[in-house]
Amino acid sequence: MPETLKAALENSWFARLTTETAWGFAINEIVHILSVSVIVAVAVVYVANSLSKNTISSSQVRRYLAPFVGTSFLIALFTGFIFFAAWPDRYLGNPAFLIKMPMLIVLAALNILIWRGYKSETLSRKTKIASWIALIIALATIAAGRLIAYT
Amino acid sequence: MFFDLLANLSLDFYAIEYFWFMPMVETIHYTGHILLFGCILLFDARLLGLAPKLSISQLERLTVRFSILGFLIAIISGSVLLLTALDYFWGNPALVNKMIFMALALANIGLFHFFVAPKLQSYDSNAPTPWFAKLSAMTSLTLWIAVVASGRLIAYF
Numbered sequence: 001m002p003e004t005l006k007a008a009l010e011n012s013w014f015a016r017l018t019t020e021t022a023w024g025f026a027i028n029e030i031v032h033i034l035s036v037s038v039i040v041a042v043a044v045v046y047v048a049n050s051l052s053k054n055t056i057s058s059s060q061v062r063r064y065l066a067p068f069v070g071t072s073f074l075i076a077l078f079t080g081f082i083f084f085a086a087w088p089d090r091y092l093g094n095p096a097f098l099i100k101m102p103m104l105i106v107l108a109a110l111n112i113l114i115w116r117g118y119k120s121e122t123l124s125r126k127t128k129i130a131s132w133i134a135l136i137i138a139l140a141t142i143a144a145g146r147l148i149a150y151t
Numbered sequence: 152m153f154f155d156l157l158a159n160l161s162l163d164f165y166a167i168e169y170f171w172f173m174p175m176v177e178t179i180h181y182t183g184h185i186l187l188f189g190c191i192l193l194f195d196a197r198l199l200g201l202a203p204k205l206s207i208s209q210l211e212r213l214t215v216r217f218s219i220l221g222f223l224i225a226i227i228s229g230s231v232l233l234l235t236a237l238d239y240f241w242g243n244p245a246l247v248n249k250m251i252f253m254a255l256a257l258a259n260i261g262l263f264h265f266f267v268a269p270k271l272q273s274y275d276s277n278a279p280t281p282w283f284a285k286l287s288a289m290t291s292l293t294l295w296i297a298v299v300a301s302g303r304l305i306a307y308f
Contacts, residue, residue, distance in 0.1 A: 033185070
């Protein structure tokens with residue numbers, strides 16, 4: 001990573017909030033975990049709904065999940081980025097982080113796929129399989145995220 | 152005395168001897184909390200008035216059982232974590248807070264089952280949620296956020 005970019009990230013207000021204040025890091029961590037919880041719960045609802053005999057109609061699922069799907073992802077991404085900005089070198093050399101990032105991209109792509117699948121009133125096989133894969137990847141992302149501290 | 156009883160069950164040997172023991176249990180504990188909080192948030196959001204056409208009982212089947220699963224995972228893995236470093240955790244102010252918030256959150260679930268759930272059918276879908284159901288959902292969200300937050304703060308003491 002170019003030194004100027006690294007310096008800009010490390011000196012940004014949000015990075016300094018976590019490195020120079022006592023509670024910035026803790027608050028950022030808590031918000032990160034809470035937003036990750038919502039991402040996982042959305043994946044749980046997709047899977048549970050596709051397994052349920054009494055499936056909720058797609059339009060209702062979309063209306064209900066709409067406030068959560070994008071928002072939780074954006075908050076998790078932003079709070080995660082704050083950690084990255086504070087210690088770019090540490091993260092770029094961290095194997096768990098390097099595994100987590102491609103999984104996140106796949107997870108985001110699957111979420112878009114599932115969201116589109118829910119435009120149709122009957123859930124296709126593709127949407128159901130994508131829901132399962134999204135849940136598994138979301139759980140793997142939690143593990144990778146936790147292991148950043150250990151690798 | 153309770154401390155001594157727990158100290159006899161100490162799992163610190165595993166934490167010291169196997170490097171991956173702690174991160175593995177921690178990951179399981181996080182997963183439990185994440186399932187618990189995420190699914191509760193989605194259920195409470197409906198009680199707070201989101202998507203009123205959606206049947207509450209139908210949604211309950213999709214979310215609540217997974218939050219119970221998350222709770223069980225968190226309790227078991229949390230107990231294992233406690234036994235790996237009892238001296239460190241015992242009396243930790245953030246852990247004490249976490250236990251208090253958890254007890255209150257569980258009491259709130261008890262109140263929900265006694266006072267809110269029996270009348271649920273009358274506003275299951277296509278009807279505004281009454282104030283006491285909203286209050287219960289707000290209390291639940293606040294307390295579970297407090298549980299997660301104080302859990303995360305244990306490492307700071």
